[in-house]
Amino acid sequence: MIEIKYPPSEELKKAKEVFRKNEPRDLFYRLAVELVDLAVKGKTKFTIAEALSLLLQTWNMAYYRFHHFDIKHYKKIEQLIENYHSEIM
Numbered sequence: 293m294i295e296i297k298y299p300p301s302e303e304l305k306k307a308k309e310v311f312r313k314n315e316p317r318d319l320f321y322r323l324a325v326e327l328v329d330l331a332v333k334g335k336t337k338f339t340i341a342e343a344l345s346l347l348l349q350t351w352n353m354a355y356y357r358f359h360h361f362d363i364k365h366y367k368k369i370e371q372l373i374e375n376y377h378s379e380i381m
Contacts, residue, residue: 320350332381340380341370 299307312318327343330336345366349356359365373380 317351320347324350339370340373341366344369344373 324343324347327336327338327346328340331338331340331343345361348369349361
């Protein structure tokens, strides 16, 4: 059996600080997470799919440089959210 050891909470806190200092895309992740939360609660005009689209396009710029983010792609994201809504929630 494999034993999983979790780092102490202080170590995790420090790791988050280092990550935020060195990863500029963290801002987009935090914005997307907040937008998803607001969308789930119905407290924004944006949808969950739009919030995730923000994250996908900023964290995967190289991919989307060659693959257009069009309405068809957006609809696929919406369909995935609909299909896995209970798991996501």
